[in-house]
Amino acid sequence: MKNKGSVFSLIPYYAWIILFVIAPILLVGYYSLLDLDGNFTFANYKQFFTSVYLKMTLSSFWYAFLITVFSLLISYPAAYLITRLKHKNLWLILIIIPSWINLLLKTYAFIGIFGNKGPINAFFEKIGLGNQQILFTDFSFIFVSVYIFIPFMILPIFNSLDKLNPALMDAAKDLGASRITTFRRVIIPMTMNGIKAGIQAVFIPALSLFMITRLIAGNKVITLGTAIEQQFLVTQNWGMGSTIAVFLIIIMFIIMFLTGSKEKGDAQYGKNK
Amino acid sequence: MERISKGAKFYLAFVMIILYAPIFFLIFYSFNSGDSMVNFESFTLDHYKAVFEDDRLLIILINTIIVALLSALFSTIIGTLGAIGIASMRNRKLRNTMLSMNNVLIVSPDVIIGASFLILFTMVGIKLGFTSVLLGHIAFSIPIVVIMVLPKLQEMNNSLIDAARDLGASKRDILTRVIIPYIKPGIFAGFFMALTYSLDDFAVTFFVTGNGFSTLSVEIYSMARAGVSLTVNAISGLVFFVTIILVLGYHFISIRKTKVGVRK
Amino acid sequence: MSENTIISFENVSKSYSDGTQVLKDVSFELERGKFYTLLGPSGCGKTTILRLIAGFMEPTEGDIFFNGKKINKVPANERQVNTVFQDYALFPHLNVFENVAFGLRIQKVAEAEIKQRVEEALKFVNLAGYGVREIPEMSGGQRQRVAIARAIVNDPEIILLDEPLSALDLKLRTEMQYELRELQQRLGKTFIFVTHDQEEALAMSDEIFVLNEGNIQQSGTPVDIYDEPINRFVADFIGESNIISGIMVRDFVVSMNGQEFECVDQGLNPNEKVDVVVRPEDLELTSVEKGKLVVTVDSQLFRGVHYELSTYDEAGNEWLVHSLKQADVGAKIGLDFDPEAIHIMRLNETEEDFDKRLESYGAESDEK
Numbered sequence: 001m002k003n004k005g006s007v008f009s010l011i012p013y014y015a016w017i018i019l020f021v022i023a024p025i026l027l028v029g030y031y032s033l034l035d036l037d038g039n040f041t042f043a044n045y046k047q048f049f050t051s052v053y054l055k056m057t058l059s060s061f062w063y064a065f066l067i068t069v070f071s072l073l074i075s076y077p078a079a080y081l082i083t084r085l086k087h088k089n090l091w092l093i094l095i096i097i098p099s100w101i102n103l104l105l106k107t108y109a110f111i112g113i114f115g116n117k118g119p120i121n122a123f124f125e126k127i128g129l130g131n132q133q134i135l136f137t138d139f140s141f142i143f144v145s146v147y148i149f150i151p152f153m154i155l156p157i158f159n160s161l162d163k164l165n166p167a168l169m170d171a172a173k174d175l176g177a178s179r180i181t182t183f184r185r186v187i188i189p190m191t192m193n194g195i196k197a198g199i200q201a202v203f204i205p206a207l208s209l210f211m212i213t214r215l216i217a218g219n220k221v222i223t224l225g226t227a228i229e230q231q232f233l234v235t236q237n238w239g240m241g242s243t244i245a246v247f248l249i250i251i252m253f254i255i256m257f258l259t260g261s262k263e264k265g266d267a268q269y270g271k272n273k
Numbered sequence: 274m275e276r277i278s279k280g281a282k283f284y285l286a287f288v289m290i291i292l293y294a295p296i297f298f299l300i301f302y303s304f305n306s307g308d309s310m311v312n313f314e315s316f317t318l319d320h321y322k323a324v325f326e327d328d329r330l331l332i333i334l335i336n337t338i339i340v341a342l343l344s345a346l347f348s349t350i351i352g353t354l355g356a357i358g359i360a361s362m363r364n365r366k367l368r369n370t371m372l373s374m375n376n377v378l379i380v381s382p383d384v385i386i387g388a389s390f391l392i393l394f395t396m397v398g399i400k401l402g403f404t405s406v407l408l409g410h411i412a413f414s415i416p417i418v419v420i421m422v423l424p425k426l427q428e429m430n431n432s433l434i435d436a437a438r439d440l441g442a443s444k445r446d447i448l449t450r451v452i453i454p455y456i457k458p459g460i461f462a463g464f465f466m467a468l469t470y471s472l473d474d475f476a477v478t479f480f481v482t483g484n485g486f487s488t489l490s491v492e493i494y495s496m497a498r499a500g501v502s503l504t505v506n507a508i509s510g511l512v513f514f515v516t517i518i519l520v521l522g523y524h525f526i527s528i529r530k531t532k533v534g535v536r537k
Numbered sequence: 538m539s540e541n542t543i544i545s546f547e548n549v550s551k552s553y554s555d556g557t558q559v560l561k562d563v564s565f566e567l568e569r570g571k572f573y574t575l576l577g578p579s580g581c582g583k584t585t586i587l588r589l590i591a592g593f594m595e596p597t598e599g600d601i602f603f604n605g606k607k608i609n610k611v612p613a614n615e616r617q618v619n620t621v622f623q624d625y626a627l628f629p630h631l632n633v634f635e636n637v638a639f640g641l642r643i644q645k646v647a648e649a650e651i652k653q654r655v656e657e658a659l660k661f662v663n664l665a666g667y668g669v670r671e672i673p674e675m676s677g678g679q680r681q682r683v684a685i686a687r688a689i690v691n692d693p694e695i696i697l698l699d700e701p702l703s704a705l706d707l708k709l710r711t712e713m714q715y716e717l718r719e720l721q722q723r724l725g726k727t728f729i730f731v732t733h734d735q736e737e738a739l740a741m742s743d744e745i746f747v748l749n750e751g752n753i754q755q756s757g758t759p760v761d762i763y764d765e766p767i768n769r770f771v772a773d774f775i776g777e778s779n780i781i782s783g784i785m786v787r788d789f790v791v792s793m794n795g796q797e798f799e800c801v802d803q804g805l806n807p808n809e810k811v812d813v814v815v816r817p818e819d820l821e822l823t824s825v826e827k828g829k830l831v832v833t834v835d836s837q838l839f840r841g842v843h844y845e846l847s848t849y850d851e852a853g854n855e856w857l858v859h860s861l862k863q864a865d866v867g868a869k870i871g872l873d874f875d876p877e878a879i880h881i882m883r884l885n886e887t888e889e890d891f892d893k894r895l896e897s898y899g900a901e902s903d904e905k
Contacts, residue, residue, distance in 0.1 A: 013355030013415070020412035021377050024389030031392055078288045081281050091285075093524060098292045100516050104475055104493040105509045109295035111501060112302065112310030119298070150292065200380070208382030211475060215497055225384040232388050232480065242392070245385050256380060435593055436626035438613040440640035440691065446614075450639070454630040 025249065031242035044243035053227075057247070060223040063138075064206035067145045071202050072195070074146065075153035079194075080187075082154075083161045092158055099151035107215050110144050111135065114216075136218035144216050145206060153198040160194025161187070196259035204252050224248050296513060303506035310501055320507035327504070330492070336403070337472065337488040344410035345467035351411070352418025352467075353460050357452065359419065360426040375416045386413055387480030394481055401483030409481045410471045417470060418463035425459035426452075465523055542605070543569045543694060543727050544590060549599035551585050559585045561751040562599070567729070569694075572721045574730045574738040577748035578774070583731045586748075587697050590729065592616045604694075614643075619688035620697040624704070625680045627672045633659070633683050634668030640691040658690035661720070678709045685717075689724065698730045702737060714740050735775045739763060747771050755888055767891045768882050772814045779820075779856050783813040783881075791881060794852040798829065800879040804894055812882040817845070817857040819878035822864060828871015832856055834864045848872070 035041040047053065082091045098106070112118055114134040121131050134140050164187065172182040188195075208225030222230075224244055231241030302310040306317035324330055359375070362368040378386060390412065394405045429452070437451045453460070475490035482491060489508070496505050544567040551560040560582045567573055575583035588594045589601060592613030600607050608616065619640070627636050635642075637655045646654070659665055662682035667675070675683065681701060688696050698717070702710045718741045721728045732738055738745050739759040747754045747762060747770075755767040766772035769780055783793040788803035793813055805811065825831050832848035835855075839845075846858040848870070856872065864870055883891075 009354045010358040012351040013358060016351060016355070016412065016415050017371075017374050019393070020390070020415075021374055024386075024393050025377075027392045027396065028385070028389045074288065077281075078285060081277055081285050084277050085285075093520065094289065095292065097516065097520055098296060100469060100473070100520065101296055101509075102473055102475075102490060102493065102512055104490050104497065105299060105505070105512060106295055108493065108497045108505055109299045109509075111497065113295060113298055115310065115501075117309075117311040147291065147295070150288070204380060204382055208384045210384060211479075211494060215494075225382060228384045228388055229480075232391060238392065241388060245388055248382060248385055252380065252382065252385075430624060430626060432622045432624055432626035433628060435591075435613070436620065436622055436628075436687075437639070438593070439591055439618070439620045440687070441614045441643045442639075443614060443643075446643055450643075451628060455628070457630070 028242045028245050028249070031238050032246045034239045034242075036237060036239065041239075044239050047240065048243050048247065053244070056222050056227060057224065059221075060207055060225075063142065063145075063221060063223060064203050066142055067149060067206040068199055068203045070142065070146045071149045071153040072198065075150055075198065076157055076195070078150075079154045079157040079161055082158055088162070092155075095151050095154050095158075099148075103148060104211065106148060107144060107212055110140065110147075110216055114140050135216065136220055138217070138221060141213060141217035141221045144212055145209060148212070149202045149206065152201045156197035156201065157191060157194040160191040160197075164190055200255060200259040203255055207251065208248060224251075296509070299506050299509040300513060303503060303510045305503060305506075308503060310503070310506070320503045321510070323504050324507050324511070330504070330508075333487050333489055333492050336486065337490075340403070340407050340410055340488060341468050341471040344407055344414055344471045345464050347411045348414035348467045349418050349460060349464040352415045352463060353422050353453075353456070355415065356419045356422035356426055356456075356459075357448075360423060375419050377416075378413050379416050379420065383474070383476030384480075387477040390477065391480045401481060402486040405481045405483070406478050406486060406488065409477050410474065413474070413477060414467035414470055417466050418460075421463035421466055422456055422459040425456040429455050461526065462523075465519075469519070541568045542566045543603065544729075545602045546586075546589075547600045547602070549589065549596045549601060551582075551589065551594065552597045559751055560589075560596075563751070563753055564599075565746065565753060565756065567727060569727055570725050571743040572718065572728045572730065572741060574732060574742040574745045575748060576732060576735060576738040576745050576774075577754075578733055580750075581748040582751040583733075583746075583748050584699060587620070587699055587729065587731050590695065591618055591620050591697055617694045618697060619691050619693040619695075620699060621681075621684045621688050621701045623700045625684040625701070627680055627683055627687070629672050631672070632668065633664070633670045633672065633675065636672065636683055637668075637687045637690050639687065644691075654690055655686075658686040661689065661723075662686045677705055678713065681705065681713060685720070689720075689726075693726070695727045695729060696724075698728060700732055701730075702732070703734075710737070717741060739775070747774065749774075753888070755891075765880060765895060766814060766882065767886065767888060768884075769812050772812075772880075772882065777817050777857055777859075779815045779817065779854075781813045781815075781854050783811050785809045785811050785881060789876075791879060794850065794854065796830075798879060799876040800881060801876055801898065802879070802881040804897060805881070805883060810884060812884065814880040814882060815856075815874060815878055817859040818843075819874050820856065820858045820860075821873045822846075822858065822860050822862050823871040823873045825869055825871045828873055830856070830872040831869060832872055833869050834866050837864060837866055 032044055033040055033042070035043055078095075082088050082095070085091050114120055116131065116133075116135075118134075120134060124130065124132055168186060168190070169182055172186045177185065207223060208228070209223055210225040210229045213219075213221045213223055213226045224247070228241050228244050228248070231237045231244065298310070302313065303320050304316050304318070305313050306319065307314040355375070359368055359371050362371065386409075390405075390409045391401075394401060394408070399405050399408070433451055433455070434447055437447045442450060473490070474488075475494060478488050479491050479494065482488070487495075489512075493505055493508065496502050546563050546565050549560060549563045550558065552558040559580075563582070563586070575586055577583050585594065589596055592608070592611060592615075595609055601609055603611075603616070603618075628639065631639065634655055637658055638651050641651045641654060655668065656665065659668060662685050664679065664682050664686065667679070667683075672680065672683070684701065685696075702713050702717075705713060714737060717728070717730075730738075730741065739762075742759055744756060745759055745762050746756045749770050755762055755771050757765075762771065763775055766775060766778075772778045772780055781793050783791045785802070785805045785808065786792050786797060787807050788805075789800060790797055791800050791802070791811065791813055792798070830850055832850045835847045835849055837844055837846050840859075843859045843861055844863055846860060846864055848856045848858060850856060858872065883894075886894075
């Protein structure tokens, strides 16, 4: 594909890479080494390794883990069932549409739904459970997050399931595999890349959510994202904020590395090129 | 195709209801003449009227749309040229490096993008407001455009370019008469995605905007923090309506394109 | 270089940056208005020659001349050459008319002339009225024709065809062979056709170049190449043949497996090792007593026009026989053939020497 573009037309793109991809990462690294007065220090890193921040990191991980697991458990069967439907592409669009509605609006809806006088509590009172505090709890945070991430989990899994050659399942049956064995030994391994992509699409944002925690969980749940927002915009401690960001970036790369799909797997089914 | 069982259908229906219930819940109460999402008193369009009578809200709406259109336009131009550049790279290693660089912003959490852009704009001395928000949106939309355009370029057969050269086309001719028309569906998809990403963005804008400039997402956030306001519900109704129209429009465009493509 | 030469290669080599050499010191001349075929297995360099002529590549060494002018560095878009690609390379975003008009529009030809020339070209390939069709609506054979129309509409001096028939089914392919040949004769332009299909090459060409591993093995008319292959590779690649190692005992006598046969070849060194070619259709079934060769029938296939027999002589050489008569599998039979059916190939003979030797036979038989 030589001679496709001249050097000049690429200048804006290269400028973008330098200014908005490389420079920001370097700047975050640089700021993480500054204290409030702009002096060079390792204090931020020292502080990160104190129990307060480590505990927060762990709890952020735990929430992200729960959110990812629940999203996966709900999404995989849904994606699988959609691939078996007649108008599967229409159904897929129906699944995706909610993901296009502004995130804030969806979150806002739950303030009403989970509210003290909301429909859920009304239902609880009817069946005699009485009024419950749902908003500003761990449950509401995880529920709303899972709700928001489901379409992002379904999409990659659906794509990998959809690419499966149905003849492979017939072949497995033909060779004597039961439905469960086929599922475990053929379908799951072959859709692993979709699962990994889904995990990647959910876990990293789940670590860094901050507006859901603010709106739904009050200030009870603090994720890495909330902490960064707090440091940057509330306490104005950019150094500490950058330090947390550095760790979030490192975690992000680790997860990308762990869930990165191997090229071999893609090449086998050819379509990804 | 195997028939799916009743239980399976029930499960799918359940997932669908969960996905749509909150949205319809919001829209339902946008017609409530009361002032909360609790008791539906009677039907009214007052909240919609309120949206259109609120000058501040309308200015924010216009800002949001201008930022979305401009950022989508610029990111589509830069991203398309970038995709053509990446596709033309002969060196595999270099190409993969460029692709990874490209994807950094796609996988980065919003908070990181927002925080790092905040540092960048402050250091460079760009005033926080319209310019910084627009630049930020262009920046995070470029890689999405590249991702949408690149497959089209890769699917394009090299012999098409040979054929154009063979028929006397110069480099410029090849770009404007062969490559761009061929990847047009990808460019449209990229523009469209950039538009939706910009409209949907909250976190990056929240970080890099200053006093006096706001987009819809940021405004909804501050309204929602202040408590329930049915004006937000009315905005939801409008957003949902516009989204559906956009989705349907996009769907029909892409269906028409693939129909022509499939018969190859 | 004669007046009539349109393309000539002088000691052209082509290597890639990774060191693989795809063309090794190739020289040849092509005359105006003829149908040439570059024939060889994949990787033999035939497509490379085509791409060098089209201008998609530059030679690593040597020179290429077009009408006597060196064109090594002239880019493809400035050459009077058009290509019909293997996958047709039709622009999917343009309809049939616009595909054909592409080159004319680039040259900024007036609209009225474009319309007239495109319609003429479409008529030429029997696609009159198909202009408004989209490419995906066209069948494989029709796309083929669009690709040809797109090439001829620019009125190039040379038309290059890169295995254009390989994607078509057998029946359509045969039809297109006739059409292409007829088209070339009507246009009177130089066609350079690349293929790996020997039947295609034999059927259509004025002259064939057989290539292998970056070298031209042999060039000549289809009949020459079929009847007098220069070496084992050519004999094997063109048609089916029985190739047996032998020894040229003396002029007009060759020995295979210790048995001597009369032949028409001469001028070789006494007792020189040679390859002997006998085409299967030149072998005739006869009784064991009358046969010059005695073989056992191993298997027999009915091929429609003839039976194809696989037989073995006592030394274990396989002899393929095309016969109108049937034989019994397992039976011993005799094979008869004329002295002219034997074709002797010297080992490692250059094309030049080979041509000289063949010419000398002609001179002597004329004298007789």
